[in-house]
Amino acid sequence: MEYTNKLESRDLLEMYRLLMLTREFEDRLCGLWGRGGVVELPHGSQGQEAIAIGACYGLRVQDQVLPSLRTRGAFIVKGVPTTLQMAGIFGKVGGPARGKSTTHHMTDPVRGVLLGTGLIGSDIPVAVGAALAFKLQKKESIVVNFFGDGAAQRGDFHEGLNFAAVFKLPVIFVLENNGYAEYTPLNKHFAGTNFACRAEGYGFPGIRLDGNDVLAVYEAVQVAAARARAGEGPTLLECMTYRYRNHCEGQTPEYMRDPAEIAEWQKKDPIPRFEAYLVERGLLNEADRSRVYAAAQAEMDTAIRYAEESPFPPVEEMSTGAYAPEDPTLVGGRRI
């Protein structure tokens, strides 16, 4: 635990706060669905938050992440304000691209969120290309690309991983293996035993780890990041996890998953596990816990109120922006 051991108490407590905030964000959002206001269909990440928080905590501002449909925490760690996210979810002008895009698929490269995609897995080659740019620019920045086990069955996964390996690109592939692609369980879409071993076939390390252990994820990403920044190429991290909620809200009731399976995974919930660790280290007591929770609730109250009170975008917004302006403040396609 070379990197984890260097974390200070305030880092650990900050990771805890981010976990709590992400959970609260998702819980509130799913609770609001169907009651008016929320326009963007929620794909709750409850149960999987440790992957986003562990992977993104410790990244540099310039490092780019490409979140999956279930990496809410990546937006939060990368500093995309919860007000902006919630306004987007409500379809308001304060959201991504002034209402043109969902938060799911938003782009905010200044904060380090490069791309979300509705075409599951199609972001993998794009992540590789961003890493190629960093290599050509001789930058020390890296790219972290999140996607699910379903996405790993796309041809783009294989092409992207091989491409990254051949050119030794600074990219980390974080596979959130929650055992399902929508309603299809892993054993119906995969005949292999694990995804991590695929990396070996392309000539770089692949590691399977406990995705519900925020520090294990942090450590693995830091090791991979050091490798990437040193020009040694990509890493594939297969993070084992589980989602508690349905694939998305507003779907037919859950009937494909055994409630016992959900209960079993709830025992391995990343948040109480990390709490227990912090308590054992003497960094957290019940009062601290309540304070962090209250702060998360208050932040979400503010975000939801902001979203509710914001206006919808004016209709003129619709017909602008299909092409970037020929604007000198866009350098290599990026606003500086």
Added chain:
Amino acid sequence: MREMMYRDAICEALAEEMRRDASVFLMGEDVAEHGGNFRATVGLYNEFGQQRVFDTPLSESALVGAGVGAAMMGMRPVVEVMFADFVTIAMDAIVNHAAKVAYMSGGEVSAPMVIRLAAYGAGRRSGAHHSQSIESLLTNVPGLTIVMPSTAYDAKGLLKTSIRTQNPVLFIEHKMLYAKKGEVPEGEYLLPIGVADIKRAGADLTIVSYGRMVDVSLAAARTLEKDGVNAEVIDLRSLQPLDEETILASVRKTGHLLIVHEAPVRGGFGGEVAAVVAEKALGYLDAPIRRVGAPWVPVPFSPTLEDAYVPKEADVVKAAQAVMAN
């Protein structure tokens, strides 16, 4: 007559064809136990079992490409692409193989398959990646048949025929039509592909449309009636083959043409319809042709923007009035 939803008409067509022909099978993402993201395959798994109705990995290029291979070897696959937008991933299998094997084999083999492009179009706040009208990406590819039904009745009869043809068919379904009810007679019937349907007869103006915009055009026609304009609404039902005769006969009668689709106007299929009429019936036109479609931007997410993006009855009425003003 019996009423049923568009999605149930699709399901019934699939069931009937699977009962009739053991080589018909269905594959796609979450089409089996789950019954499809838009519930168009509910019950098929129970009736036909997992040999004939099964879920695939999240792999659109393998899903459609494998369909091509299976079709060439004597099966009649129906593959579901969960959202029409994802067809881009399977484009190679469709454009380079499904569409061309008959020609490139000198007629020795073909790919008789149905590629159901589910849930095209806007209307559900799904954002730019789950809302596109993609038919014009496919209409310039010889070898493809492109069917876009607007009613439950048409969906059932056309899907059954699509399954039976010797060629690959893109069967494109609008997400806002799945829950639409319509009359569907009991018992088997087939509809020919390549025959447009005059959904409303009229003498003054020809409105050519397809897919979801047929209903919008019909609503506009009712409004126009109050202004004394008697519009004929032609539902193409298939873009390829294109029923030129029905369009030309109508234009010769009305002297006025308006084309309505949800895809962007620029490069859209309306341009092809306009060109056919300009080539073959220009002398009959009393006014310039007009087109109604989406603007030249991706489909926006926010409700105010998406609502402004999709052509509405008022847009069709306005364009019709402009055609008639000449």
